[in-house]
Amino acid sequence: MPNKDKQYFAALYEVVKVINASLDPGQVLGEVVKAVAETMGVKAACLRILGAQRKRLFMGACHGLSQGYLRKGPVLVNESGIDKRALKGEAVYLADAGTDPNFQYGQRAREEGIRSVLAVPLVRDKKAIGVLRVYTATKRKFSEDEVRFLEAVANLSAIALDNARLHHALKKDYDLLIAHEYRLDDN
Secondary structure: OOHHHHHHHHHHHHHHHHHHHOOOHHHHHHHHHHHHHHHHOOOEEEEEEEOOOOOEEEEEEEEOOOHHHHOOOOEEHHHOHHHHHHOOOOOEEEOOOOOOOOOOOHHHHHHHOOOOEEEEEEEEOOEEEEEEEEEOOOOOOOOHHHHHHHHHHHHHHHHHHHHHHHHHHHHHHHHHHHHHHHHHHHO
């Protein structure tokens, strides 16, 4: 097995361990994007979650981008061709985000030193719930193995988000049940 394949398997194993170790989505997603950036040797990685109205992507976690860039403005699905396509289920590659009309903040990308971008959807129950993006500082074409690795991590991240949501709902229901039983005991 080639060394790069071993690296992807080891990284996937680490991602699974992180997901299984915590139900705190912020912590899990932060570790996931860091692992992706380091494994793929890219400038940065970010995971964005689709809002309830499905019009905007909210930051879930990011590694490698400046705070100034992160505060550039909202990522609106209808204005971001890369995300619109990714949310339809495809991996989307942009050779040069600074000049590609499918990238919402091209000028800001140039200022940040972002060149190539790869985005894949986070899919849960056959429905896109967000996107995972990687950014490079130089023009770079991604291999099929890199795309598959990113898609696998995105799917694991979607599972982690769903598990955290279910855990939160279960805890809320449990707390309400305990509060109700406590009130009954007082009577």
